[in-house]
Amino acid sequence: MSKGELAIIGSGEVPCGYYPDRKMLEIASLVGYKAIKDAGINKNQIDAVIGQMAILDGDWNTEVTFGRLPEALGLKNCKNTQLVSGGGGSSHAVRKAAAGLLLTGAAEMVLIIHAQKFSDFTPGQQAEGFAKAGCDPEWEIPYGMNFNALGGMIAERYMYETGTTPEEIAAVSVSHRKWAQLQDNAMFKKDLAIEQVLKAKMVATPYTTLMCNVLADGGSAFIMTTAERAKKLVPKPVYLLGEGSRFSHRNLTKCADLTRMVNEPPALDAYKMAGLGPEDMDIAQVYGAYPANILMFFEAMGFAKRGEGGKAFLRGDTWPGGRIPTCTNSEAMSFGHTGTGVGTALLVESVRQLQGKAGRAQVPGARFLIENCGGGAWMDTHMAILGNEIS
Amino acid sequence: MSLDYNKPLPKPQKWSQEFWNGTKINKLLLKKCKECGHLDFPPYMFCTECMSPESEWVESTGKGIIYSFSTTYLGAPPAFIKGQPYTLIFVDLEEGVRILSKIVDCEVTDVKIGMKVEAVFDAVTEDTTLVMFRPVK
Numbered sequence: 001m002s003k004g005e006l007a008i009i010g011s012g013e014v015p016c017g018y019y020p021d022r023k024m025l026e027i028a029s030l031v032g033y034k035a036i037k038d039a040g041i042n043k044n045q046i047d048a049v050i051g052q053m054a055i056l057d058g059d060w061n062t063e064v065t066f067g068r069l070p071e072a073l074g075l076k077n078c079k080n081t082q083l084v085s086g087g088g089g090s091s092h093a094v095r096k097a098a099a100g101l102l103l104t105g106a107a108e109m110v111l112i113i114h115a116q117k118f119s120d121f122t123p124g125q126q127a128e129g130f131a132k133a134g135c136d137p138e139w140e141i142p143y144g145m146n147f148n149a150l151g152g153m154i155a156e157r158y159m160y161e162t163g164t165t166p167e168e169i170a171a172v173s174v175s176h177r178k179w180a181q182l183q184d185n186a187m188f189k190k191d192l193a194i195e196q197v198l199k200a201k202m203v204a205t206p207y208t209t210l211m212c213n214v215l216a217d218g219g220s221a222f223i224m225t226t227a228e229r230a231k232k233l234v235p236k237p238v239y240l241l242g243e244g245s246r247f248s249h250r251n252l253t254k255c256a257d258l259t260r261m262v263n264e265p266p267a268l269d270a271y272k273m274a275g276l277g278p279e280d281m282d283i284a285q286v287y288g289a290y291p292a293n294i295l296m297f298f299e300a301m302g303f304a305k306r307g308e309g310g311k312a313f314l315r316g317d318t319w320p321g322g323r324i325p326t327c328t329n330s331e332a333m334s335f336g337h338t339g340t341g342v343g344t345a346l347l348v349e350s351v352r353q354l355q356g357k358a359g360r361a362q363v364p365g366a367r368f369l370i371e372n373c374g375g376g377a378w379m380d381t382h383m384a385i386l387g388n389e390i391s
Numbered sequence: 392m393s394l395d396y397n398k399p400l401p402k403p404q405k406w407s408q409e410f411w412n413g414t415k416i417n418k419l420l421l422k423k424c425k426e427c428g429h430l431d432f433p434p435y436m437f438c439t440e441c442m443s444p445e446s447e448w449v450e451s452t453g454k455g456i457i458y459s460f461s462t463t464y465l466g467a468p469p470a471f472i473k474g475q476p477y478t479l480i481f482v483d484l485e486e487g488v489r490i491l492s493k494i495v496d497c498e499v500t501d502v503k504i505g506m507k508v509e510a511v512f513d514a515v516t517e518d519t520t521l522v523m524f525r526p527v528k
Contacts, residue, residue, distance in 0.1 A: 124469040131468045136491075138401040139433045142521055143493045144463065144471035149479050152461025160459075160504045202464040209465070251433060253481060253489040258459060 001099050003273055004390035007230035007237035008222050010039025011348035016218035016336035017187040020119045024060045025072060027115035031221035032073050035111060038357075039223045039234060044076045046223070048107035050094050052114035053085030055339035056121055056129045069113055080107055087133070087375025088287070090114070091343030092245065092382035098224045108225060115219035116338040126215050134377045136251045148212055148290075150252055150377050152204035155292035158259045159206065161307075164295065166206060168310025170197035172291035173210050173333055175318045180330035182320060182361035183349075187216050187336035194314075213289050216336030220348045227390075238354045241276070241368070242385035244269025252377050263300035266383040267370070271302075274385040276368055278302030281385075283353055283363050284318070284326040285346045285371035289337065293378065298326065301370050301383070325363045328353060343373030354388040398470040400519050407434050409448050414520040417512045419451040421486060432488040453510030454527065455484040462499045478502045482524055496525040 012034025014027055028051075036043050051064030061083055070078035080101055086093030094112045101107035118126055127146060135145040158164060173192055180186040192210060200208035230237035244266030249255040271277050284303055288294035295309035303324050304312045312318060318326035329335050329349035332342045352358040353366045368387040374380050385391075403411050406422070413420035422434035426443035437444055458481040467475050478499045482490050494502055495511060508524040515521055 127466055128468045136433065137399070138403065138407065140491050141399050141468070142401050142519075143479060143491060144398070144467055144474065144477055145479055145491060146463060146467055146471075148466055149461040149463050152463075153459040153479065153481060156461055156504065157459035202462075203466050204464065205460075205462045207461075212466075251491070253432065253491050258481075 001103065001240065001243065003241050003275070004227055004239045006099055006102060006224060006240045007227045008224050008351050009230045009234045009237050010035045010041070011220065011222040011351045012038055013185055013220040013345065013348050014218060015185040016216050016338060016345070018119055019217045022117070022217060024054070024057065024115050024117050025063075025068065027117065027217070027219035028069060028113050029072055031115065031219045032069065032111060032113050035221040035223050041109070041223070041233060043073060046075050046109045046111045047077050048080040048098070048101045048110040049075060049078055050097050050110060050112045051081070051083050052090045052094050052112065052340055052344060053083055054116050055133065056125065057117070060115070075111070085340060087340055087379070088289070088343060089373045089375035089380055089382050090340040091347045091373045092384070094344070095224065095240070102224065102226055108229065110224045111221065112224065113219070113221045114338070114341040114344045116341050117217045118215040118339070119217050130215075139251060139253075146204070147377075148204035148207060151212070151290035151293065152207050153252065154258050154378070155206050155290065158292040158296060161259050164292070164307060164310045166198055167194050168314050169206060169211065169291045170194045171310060171313035172294050173197045175313045175316070176327055176330045176334040178319045179328050179361060180334035182359070183330055183335065184359070186330045186334055187214065188334045207290065211291050211333070213332035213337040216338055218336055218338040218341060218345065220341060220344050222348055222351060236355045236388050238351045238386050238388055239390055240384060241387050241391050242270040242272070242274030243383065244273070245380065245382045247380040249379055250376060255378070259296065261296065261378055261381065263297055263381050266381050267301050270370065270383040270385050274387070274391050276385060276391050280368050280391070281324065281370050282366040283328055283350070283369035284324050285350050285369055286327055287331065287343045287346050287371070287373045289332045289342060294327070294331070297372055301372070320361070328358065328361050328363065346371055346373070350386050354386060396516050398515070400516065404436075406436050410434060411519065413448065414512055414522055415514070417520075419453045419510045419522055420448040421451050421488060422446050423449045430486055430488050432490055451510070452485050455482040455508060455524075457481065457502065457504055457506045457508060458483045458489060459504060460494070460502045462502065480508070480524060482508055490522070492522055492524050494525065495523045
């Protein structure tokens with residue numbers, strides 16, 4: 001893909017949270033419908049559908065693999081459908097799959113759908129499922145490794161090396177919650193104070209319950225096409241301007257530097273490709289799932305020096321109206337964690353922001369933003385620069 | 392050792408079986424490439440540096456320092472809930488590889504980055520001995 005060659009023209013989303021009565025096909029149908037209506041196109045203009053893999057839900061993944069999505073939405077001209085996963089990096093993986101279809105001429109208009117319903121599983125199944133997903137079955141799971149502990153081990157080392165304080169860690173949860181209050185679809189909307197975050201029950205040191213994300217039901221969808229077609233279809237296409245990716249590890253023990261990982265090189269690649277820098281960004285859409293990871297990505301994106309990210313969050317630089325609005329959909333910790341969909345939720349929020357459709361959370365005049373996603377136990381990092389004009 | 396041990400157990404690969412044979416006789420073995428000398432943890436079928444299929448097992452001193460840790464108080468996988476709180480640690484072994492384990496013989500609130508630890512062996516079932524670490528006194 002070269003700069004500004006591909007664009008997103010519409011998006012859809014359902015509220016995130018605990019919705020036991022809403023089945024997977026209902027979520028998928030709703031978000032698909034909303035994205036099609038939002039883009040203002042006819043459903044039969046879509047000729048490829050990508051379903052993003054759901055966590056724990058083999059039945060749903062089979063349904064998607066066997067063509068449920070194009071049939072359910074009546075996409076009469078569909079030529080291709082597939083199930084795609086990059087784990088937490090899926091919002092990148094589905095874009096790349098769509099880019100392949102679009103740039104080889106296999107498709108002209110691709111609909112991407114994500115749905116997840118964690119309420120179909122018990123808390124024990126979720127804990128075990130995420131332990132299995134994030135941790136090594138031979139070398140980690142027998143010791144009781146779990147996802148919150150993985151996050152905690154990164155945070156302990158990051159705080160040790162940078163001097164970041166518990167208050168600065170808690171400030172990430174507080175900043176997210178400011179945005180959640182402006183997001184109708186967010187799961188947790190009550191305002192938080194630093195003290196409250198620190199005094200909440202300890203989960204995995206240094207993280208309390210209010211520093212951990214909560215698994216939730218939700219889903220989102222978007223429509224991707226070539227920039228050329230996009231310009232004829234919608235007033236404000238959102239262009240893909242720059243990208244960068246790195247893979248690091250499967251097991252965290254194979255990540256040489258837990259406090260840097262491979263976060264900065266893909267950010268530099270993405271800025272270079274877009275011909276833009278951190279100073280040009282109106283928003284930072286950071287997917288970290290835990291506070292220390294948010295700070296590490298925020299710093300790698302160039303919005304604070306190493307170890308200074310927490311101070312920026314504490315000062316309110318990242319809040320609505322701040323210097324660099326960050327995680328405007330309130331991210332996994334407040335919006336809710338929908339498995340492979342956290343990055344997708346940030347992506348559709350990015351699209352809304354750049355199309356001027358972000359409602360109460362709208363950052364006035366937003367033109368460019370940087371977003372990231374990654375999968376596994378922070379196995380990889382994908383950075384992307386999006387804009388509503390070609391830089 | 393317990394007959395009703397209900398926690399998940401490692402299911403060794405052909406190329407990692409020797410590691411678990413070692414723990415049963417209280418040895419911490421590391422897979423070393425015969426061609427380039429690289430130590431791989433976790434071990435894989437081929438050397439992850441030079442892709443050589445030729446390897447040997449060398450014994451680690453079992454000594455290392457804590458690179459990072461986290462104590463789980465809540466939300467452990469079901470089989471581990473009764474054992475909360477417990478502290479998971481990343482240990483940088485003297486030989487230069489990093490291994491994940493659990494600390495024993497130490498108050499969870501006393502665990503610190505940089506702490507010197509040594510391997511101890513916990514025969515959790517007849518077939519499986521896990522490697523734990525305790526502070527060096």
